[in-house]
Amino acid sequence: MIKPIFIDSYYTLLLAYVSHPDEKYLATAVDLGQQLVKDNVQPEDIAEIHETAIKRLGQEYPDATVGETAQLVSAPLMEMLMAYGLAFRAQTESNKKLMTDLQSHRDHLEELVDERTKDIESFSYSVSHDLRAPVRAISGFSRILNEEYGHLLDQEGKRLLDVIIDNTQYMGQLIDDLLTLSHLGRKEIDIVEIHITELVKNVVAELTNEVPEREIRWKMNEIANSRGDVTMIRIVWINLLSNAVKYTRSMKKAMIEAGSRDGDNEVVYYVKDNGIGFDMEYSHKLFEVFQRLHSSKEYSGTGVGLAIVNRIIQRHGGRVWAEGKVNQGATFYFTLPKKEDER
Amino acid sequence: MKKSDRVDFLLVEDNPNDVELILRALDTHNLAGKVFVVQDGAKALDFLFAKGEYHDRETRQVPKLILLDLKLPKVDGLEVLRQIKADERTKIIPVVILTSSQEEKDMVESYRLGANSYIFKPIDYDQFVMTISEMALYWLALNKLPT
Numbered sequence: 001m002i003k004p005i006f007i008d009s010y011y012t013l014l015l016a017y018v019s020h021p022d023e024k025y026l027a028t029a030v031d032l033g034q035q036l037v038k039d040n041v042q043p044e045d046i047a048e049i050h051e052t053a054i055k056r057l058g059q060e061y062p063d064a065t066v067g068e069t070a071q072l073v074s075a076p077l078m079e080m081l082m083a084y085g086l087a088f089r090a091q092t093e094s095n096k097k098l099m100t101d102l103q104s105h106r107d108h109l110e111e112l113v114d115e116r117t118k119d120i121e122s123f124s125y126s127v128s129h130d131l132r133a134p135v136r137a138i139s140g141f142s143r144i145l146n147e148e149y150g151h152l153l154d155q156e157g158k159r160l161l162d163v164i165i166d167n168t169q170y171m172g173q174l175i176d177d178l179l180t181l182s183h184l185g186r187k188e189i190d191i192v193e194i195h196i197t198e199l200v201k202n203v204v205a206e207l208t209n210e211v212p213e214r215e216i217r218w219k220m221n222e223i224a225n226s227r228g229d230v231t232m233i234r235i236v237w238i239n240l241l242s243n244a245v246k247y248t249r250s251m252k253k254a255m256i257e258a259g260s261r262d263g264d265n266e267v268v269y270y271v272k273d274n275g276i277g278f279d280m281e282y283s284h285k286l287f288e289v290f291q292r293l294h295s296s297k298e299y300s301g302t303g304v305g306l307a308i309v310n311r312i313i314q315r316h317g318g319r320v321w322a323e324g325k326v327n328q329g330a331t332f333y334f335t336l337p338k339k340e341d342e343r
Numbered sequence: 344m345k346k347s348d349r350v351d352f353l354l355v356e357d358n359p360n361d362v363e364l365i366l367r368a369l370d371t372h373n374l375a376g377k378v379f380v381v382q383d384g385a386k387a388l389d390f391l392f393a394k395g396e397y398h399d400r401e402t403r404q405v406p407k408l409i410l411l412d413l414k415l416p417k418v419d420g421l422e423v424l425r426q427i428k429a430d431e432r433t434k435i436i437p438v439v440i441l442t443s444s445q446e447e448k449d450m451v452e453s454y455r456l457g458a459n460s461y462i463f464k465p466i467d468y469d470q471f472v473m474t475i476s477e478m479a480l481y482w483l484a485l486n487k488l489p490t
């Protein structure tokens with residue numbers, strides 16, 4: 001649809017041109033052409049503007065000579081406008097080509113990033129994979145040494161051997177956690193509807209079994225269902241809940257709460273405990289690989305668990321964060337996007 | 344080994360440390376005595392099909408169970424598995440893949456080729472011993488195989 005304002009200004013110009021066909025109006029034609037281009041008037045519309053203006057000129061000045069003069073003198077004007085049109089069309093086409101080029105560069109870049117990410121992941125996979133064999137040997141043979149020749153060692157000898165065994169165990173756990181992390185980065189996500197209240201109940205039952213000596217008060221609210229990969233979301237809950245169990249160890253009355261609340265386009269899930277908490281200053285480090293806020297002597301672990309949580313939630317299009325205070329508990333949050341029609 | 348010796352396990356494993364650990368784990372149930380070990384895929388095939396250095400072996404005496412690593416010199420585990428399952432003489436022998444590979448594609452390919460079990464070697468020695476001995480007990484005691 002051509003804006004009437006273009007036709008009006010073209011008509012005025014044409015009229016002035018017919019009455020005084022001199023250089024002055026050619027300059028105005030340049031302006032008009034530039035304006036048309038700026039306003040995104042399509043080249044093919046320029047001809048139509050011209051036709052309409054001529055027609056109106058004929059109607060308002062029925063004198064045949066005016067019409068003829070108009071046709072005659074407006075020819076160079078038309079030519080100029082058409083030149084703009086052509087330039088504009090060329091510009092549009094070159095823009096289009098640039099956009100396509102840009103898009104294909106972007107796609108290529110993304111491909112490269114994907115490729116590199118895969119390279120890095122398969123590298124870290126094969127490294128951790130190949131590391132398992134020697135660690136298995138150290139672990140196995142030091143255990144055999146302990147069992148079969150332990151009686152030949154004095155106390156200090158035994159202590160040294162235990163150091164080796166402990167560290168091998170730790171390294172084994174580390175490698176397995178890294179493998180899990182890299183595996184989660186590459187595994188395809190299989191999205192299904194997950195009954196979270198049920199899932200959390202099961203995880204809590206398992207965790208409670210592992211620490212029969214602990215007295216923990218669980219507060220399980222009704223938790224909203226999620227859409228996600230069951231295996232992965234389960235790993236998220238296991239990590240968060242077992243952390244809560246671990247870091248409330250020193251509390252006489254441990255309390256762990258899990259729940260969810262409705263957000264705009266997402267559901268926010270949380271696990272809250274009254275454990276040893278953490279310093280908010282370091283909260284950004286919590287979700288990075290190998291970052292620990294407590295010594296592994298106090299609280300065992302490899303520092304990969306929350307990185308796994310982060311990776312899984314990121315891959316589901318959600319966010320993770322944590323709030324806490326030293327000795328006043330911690331709350332870990334994660335979100336999962338709602339299905340389009342539930343927003 | 345003598346021609347008539349019946350082998351319970353054929354262990355195909357190139358890492359001598361793993362071989363020792365597996366034998367020790369089997370030994371916890373006095374099963375280690377009937378294991379025959381080969382270090383690469385080619386030897387495994389020679390043994391099973393009585394070729395090369397095993398040409399005078401009695402092929403009717405098939406092992407009860409094959410423990411197969413995937414990463415092997417010369418002929419890899421998947422190829423060994425493919426040939427075992429493609430041959431009438433050997434296709435009924437249960438094959439347990441015993442590997443460090445958690446790669447989904449290795450697992451899928453193993454089962455596709457007819458592996459009977461896929462076991463991931465644990466790093467921790469206790470778990471390792473438990474895994475191996477439970478696996479052995481299952482296949483040789485609990486599970487019934489044609490004699």
